[in-house]
Amino acid sequence: MKLAMTTALAGAMTLSASAAFAQDEEKIDVGMILPYVGVYASLGEEIDQGFMLALEEAGMTDRFNIIREDTEASPQVGVAATRKLILEDEVDVLTGLVSSGVLGAVRDFVDQSQTPLIVSNAGNDEATGEDCSPYITRVSFSNAQVNRPMGQWLYDQGMRTVYTLAPDYAAGQQHIGAFVEAFEEAGGEVVGQDYTPFGQTQDFGPYLTTAQAADPDAIFVFYAGSEAINFVKQYDSFGIKEETPLYGSGFLTSQLYLEAEGPAAVGVVTSLHYVPTLDTPENKAFVEAFQAAADRLPSEYAVQGYDAGRSLVEAVKAGATDRESIKEALREVSYTGPRGPLEIDPATNNIVQNVYIYDIVEGENGLTQELIDTVEAVRDEPNGCELE
């Protein structure tokens, strides 16, 4: 009896020792938290594909053990998924998060459990501002980052008055707020603003008519998803395009929505951290690889997924193996990727990157993005973030 017990115990110890050995030496457990169902499912898919592409490109798919959890874009589900990955799966690093609401909900738990998190979309300013954490690194963008450069740029184009429109929720206000601040600083004037009920507005007719009546030099908007498609098409059908140019945050004319928007999108000028038509060897290689894998052009979401994967690869190449060392190594990451040179700002853990101003033109194979201007190395102010 006693012998049997000892043998069993020894066996169990050997087992757990070998499991621990496998975990330390071979694989890094990555918890991927993305929406795979619901309104953001297509974004989750793009990010996932981009991420896997980065691992394949580095030839390191075997180094990582990916555990996927679905957030369903709901904060409650997101928190449960994150807890499971951190406590049960004991992952070494987390990545993902499309919705800012989910990021806000999991932020404290991630920070307290000291698990590094590479954010691959969620752009709320606080995440790398007043609510920043040394464990949260963002390789996507911040809402203010993509819009601030447009303020001065629009003024330089001779626009003196604008009318702004956005959905009435936190991101809408941050996108527009950052632009308005920069535009007014440059000397421009905002002659009117409307925030439309988020997720309930399908017909922008009343708002477009009001904006037109204010007679601004330009209209500046932030819309994404089906709202972006509705807005661009209706802006065109009311004939406002012939009188007042449309500018906006680049999600408005993202590669994902371009086909549905059709010719209505031609001439719309927006700013974003990535366009698939960038003429650099890094981007060309990326576009080719993504097209081979997914049979379509990559959107900014695919690149964000790629850079989440790539920064993790860079961190591991630099010798990181566990939560603490990955967290430290992520802050040192810097390379030139598909979207140009990028690095992590040590003051906020947010990405420092180029912002591209582009318009939509009729190309050989349908609509395409034409680069007009590049604002280099856009960096956010710490905005209340104190790391260390």
Place this chain on the structure above:
Amino acid sequence: MTFWIVQALNGLQLSMLLFLLSIGLTVIFGLMHFVNLAHGALYTLGAYAAVSAVAATGTYWGGFVFAPLAVAMAGVVLYTGLIRRMRKAGPMSQVLVTFGLIFVFLDLMRITWGDLALSIAEPTLFTGRSELLGVAYPTYRLFIIGLGLAVMLGLWVLLSRTQIGAMIRAGVDNDQMAACLGINVERLFFIVFCIGCALAGLAGAVAAPVLSVTPDMGTQILIPTLIVVVIGGLGSLKGAIAGSLMVGFIQTFGAVLAPQLASVSIYALLAAVLIFRPAGLFPAKA
């Protein structure tokens, strides 16, 4: 002045879209006391059917004709497979079943057509803008207004001037008495249900060039449609017309005059109607 005319046309256009959706719902509701929450999903199905038909035929009118037929067919399947069995089950079970159907449809459409928003172009006949009352207004939106008015007129003739219309009115007013008089109320319901489905499909096809086609477009419009039905009063054409005009105009002018209250205003209207006229403005039953 131009501004207000354009806004009034905006209100009218939204009202017509709501009318196409609510008339089917309200008559089904009034005739058989059946709550079909999946009505919005049928509208989405209509929009997707239109997208596919436009892709196949190369013309908008292909979708315009195909979508109502396809959705009416879906209605036949729904009726024989599910709704007929639920007829005696009581309102709570009916609400639960049709509520469940919303999610079934949502995922079916996501699987079939994907998550990315789709879209179709306006018919070439109605592109650009036209002059009306001294303002330039998108021609396609004028077409929606015209179509809504035509459907209104057609239904009015059907309900008040034909035999089947008289039977439907009798069924709404008192279904047991109508059955005693030899009217096959169940078959009547089936016909009305299919027409209601076809109109929802038509609304989807008409909305597709203006709005992007997404799996959740039906859930977004379901609530305004239910509000129209409740405000107007169950089962009546007059109620559906009055309700959709009120909701369309309040939503439009609310957005213009008090944008902060835009999302609250139609609920305030709903609450006011429920307090002062609990049966709606023009209930079919006296």
